[in-house]
Amino acid sequence: MEAMDNLFKGENNIDEAELVEDAMNNAYEIITGGAKCEDLLESNADRMALPFNPFEKIDFNDIIDMLIVHYEEREWYERCAKLIRLKDDDR
Numbered sequence: 716m717e718a719m720d721n722l723f724k725g726e727n728n729i730d731e732a733e734l735v736e737d738a739m740n741n742a743y744e745i746i747t748g749g750a751k752c753e754d755l756l757e758s759n760a761d762r763m764a765l766p767f768n769p770f771e772k773i774d775f776n777d778i779i780d781m782l783i784v785h786y787e788e789r790e791w792y793e794r795c796a797k798l799i800r801l802k803d804d805d806r
Contacts (some may be wrong), residue, residue: 737763738786742778747797776802 742765744750756763766781767773779802786794 733774734764735766738766739782742766743782743786743794743798746775746779746782748799778804 737759741750741755741759741763744755745752745765752769767778779798783795783798786792786798
């Protein structure tokens with residue numbers, strides 16, 4: 716089990732929960748237009764976590780659904796509402 720923990724703790728000593736939170740927040744910023752992927756990459760040169768591969772075709776509705784579940788668990792309902800509006804606007 717220690718070996719698995721070490722996979723998520725590199726030079727920056729980041730654990731899995733922090734990595735997931737960073738990935739979700741980065742995806743939220745990109746999807747809602749709060750930041751461009753290039754800007755996030757520039758400001759996070761040491762690591763850029765995303766819950767999807769930005770070089771592959773993705774279904775943004777799937778990503779939005781994943782983010783909604785993530786933010787509901789944290790009771791960040793303002794973010795959920797914004798994501799739902801984005802999804803509804805896309806229809």
